[in-house]
Amino acid sequence: MPHEAKMMKAMMLTGIRSMEMRETPQLEIEKDTDVLLKVAAVGVCGTDMHYYKEGRIGGQVVQYPFTIGHECSAVVEQVGGKVTRVKPGDLVTVDPTIACGKCDQCLIGRYNTCRDLLFLGCPGSMDGCLSEYIVMPEDCCFPARRQTSLEQIAYAEPLSIAVYAVKQSVPLENAKVGILGVGPIGLNVLLSAFDQGAAEVHVTDKLDYRLDVALSMGANWVGNPDKIDIVSEITAMQPLQLDVVFECCGDQEAVDQAVQLLKPGGQLIIVGSLKVERVSFDLDLLRWKELTVKKTRRQSGCTQAALDLLESEKINTDVLISHRFAFEQAKAAFDLVDRYADGVLKAMIIFQD
Ligand SMILES: [Zn+2]
Ligand SMILES: [Zn+2]
Numbered sequence: 001m002p003h004e005a006k007m008m009k010a011m012m013l014t015g016i017r018s019m020e021m022r023e024t025p026q027l028e029i030e031k032d033t034d035v036l037l038k039v040a041a042v043g044v045c046g047t048d049m050h051y052y053k054e055g056r057i058g059g060q061v062v063q064y065p066f067t068i069g070h071e072c073s074a075v076v077e078q079v080g081g082k083v084t085r086v087k088p089g090d091l092v093t094v095d096p097t098i099a100c101g102k103c104d105q106c107l108i109g110r111y112n113t114c115r116d117l118l119f120l121g122c123p124g125s126m127d128g129c130l131s132e133y134i135v136m137p138e139d140c141c142f143p144a145r146r147q148t149s150l151e152q153i154a155y156a157e158p159l160s161i162a163v164y165a166v167k168q169s170v171p172l173e174n175a176k177v178g179i180l181g182v183g184p185i186g187l188n189v190l191l192s193a194f195d196q197g198a199a200e201v202h203v204t205d206k207l208d209y210r211l212d213v214a215l216s217m218g219a220n221w222v223g224n225p226d227k228i229d230i231v232s233e234i235t236a237m238q239p240l241q242l243d244v245v246f247e248c249c250g251d252q253e254a255v256d257q258a259v260q261l262l263k264p265g266g267q268l269i270i271v272g273s274l275k276v277e278r279v280s281f282d283l284d285l286l287r288w289k290e291l292t293v294k295k296t297r298r299q300s301g302c303t304q305a306a307l308d309l310l311e312s313e314k315i316n317t318d319v320l321i322s323h324r325f326a327f328e329q330a331k332a333a334f335d336l337v338d339r340y341a342d343g344v345l346k347a348m349i350i351f352q353d
Contacts (some may be wrong), residue, residue: 012065016055017338019331022065027135032080035109035141037094037134041150041160042330043071044337044347046183046273051123052334057273062123067126068123069349070096073153076141077133085138087210091148092141093156094129096120112300114165115241130330141302145311148159151321151348152310153222158346162188164299165271166196169244173197178234178242179219180263181249182210184320185272186348189246190217191315202242204230204257209343212318225253231260239314247353250274258284270295323347 003031006026014020029036048068048350050057062068076090086092099106107116108113120136121128128134144153148238162185166172177198179186182205193201194217202221203214211222223230236239247254247270258268259282281293309315320347325333333347 008132009327010067010127011069012067012130013051013055013062014065018333019052019334020065021328024067027133029078029080029135030083031325033138034135035083035086035138036078036081036181037074037092037127037136037141038077039134040073040075040091040128041154042349043151043154044068044333045071045158046185048121048128049334049337050273053338055199056123058277060123061181062214064079066122066123067127067130069130069199070119071154071157072096072120072129072134073144073150073156074129074134079138083138086141088263090141091150091153092143093153093303093307094120094136095140095142095160096129096157097139097298097300098126098137106281110268110300112298127282134350141305144307149309150350151324152317153307154348155317155321155346156303156307157312158184159188159297159310160193160299160302161185161271161335162192163309164298164302164305165189165269166192167248167302168294168296169269170269171196172244174199175243176238176241177201177204178245178258179214180245180254180258181205181272182214183248184273186210186246186248187213187217187345189271190214190219191250191307193246194218195314196308200238202234202238204254207340210345216319225257225312225338228258231257244269246271248272251276252279252302255279256282258293259289262288262289262291266292267292267294271309319345321346321348325349327351337348 007023008026010024034298055062076086098118099111100116103115200220203219244267245258246256330349
């Protein structure tokens with residue numbers, strides 16, 4: 001049956017720090033395992049900010065116009081013939097990673113390092129979710145309870161990154177932990193670390209407002225490395241030093257501090273996108289303490305755990321989701337995060353029905 005191409009609105013990057021609402025053909029279900037989703041809320045992520053401010057992350061270069069966005073909740077609009085996980089009307093959180101399911105990495109459950117990976121809102125891969133509709137395979141859709149807010153459901157995505165990072169570390173039961181950098185990812189690591197039984201968590205950041213939030217979330221100690229020597233302060237409190245340090249700011253200074261703060265046999269987990277392309281390590285200290293270093297890449301298999309954690313009401317995202325913008329005002333959300341203004345943590349873009 002012939003039909004006119006339906007159009008939808010998408011907020012597209014059109015240049016450095018420039019973004020416009022454009023009309024584009026509405027996506028349609030192609031495979032019988034596909035789900036057509038009406039986007040409900042989208043979180044602004046550090047990754048998106050790189051595309052917004054610099055037009056690239058390493059070799060991933062934006063070809064304008066391009067729709068970014070990968071942290072979203074959505075309502076199921078239509079499902080392919082073989083879909084069983086979700087039904088129209090379901091509110092879902094979306095795992096933005098589409099793994100091939102066939103390569104050596106997928107076959108051992110390492111979907112995040114799939115050799116043929118597609119990623120929502122990644123240049124050269126697929127358009128993002130700053131649009132009215134997206135199409136994803138059913139495996140990427142995780143149904144939520146209705147009573148939870150659209151923003152909270154979208155928040156499962158950035159939380160899953162932290163749940164995964166914490167899972168990569170030694171068992172945190174009774175562990176002494178450091179978190180260097182508490183933007184949204186670092187704060188999520190704080191939530192996950194306590195959820196996994198961490199005994200004491202020491203937090204650093206150069207923005208005092210973030211330290212206040214970390215304290216309100218139960219951090220045992222906070223310090224600003226621009227104002228104090230955080231290595232000597234933490235070591236004075238913890239003479240045996242720390243079991244695990246999560247480096248969540250991606251710079252050389254924090255990597256050096258992490259290596260100095262860890263106890264022998266300790267573990268450095270580097271989470272999130274890096275500010276620089278290279279960092280160096282004090283190899284002698286790394287050898288002396290026999291440290292393990294791991295850089296995580298996004299997450300694998302932790303979306304449901306993140307959603308469960310959000311829905312458990314053990315955690316409260318009210319303080320984390322600091323700002324809300326309408327779809328039409330998406331650029332204002334990006335500009336706010338760009339300036340770290342107004343105590344911003346996670347800015348969410350909410351689509352009206
Ligand atoms: Zn993200
Ligand atoms: Zn694969």
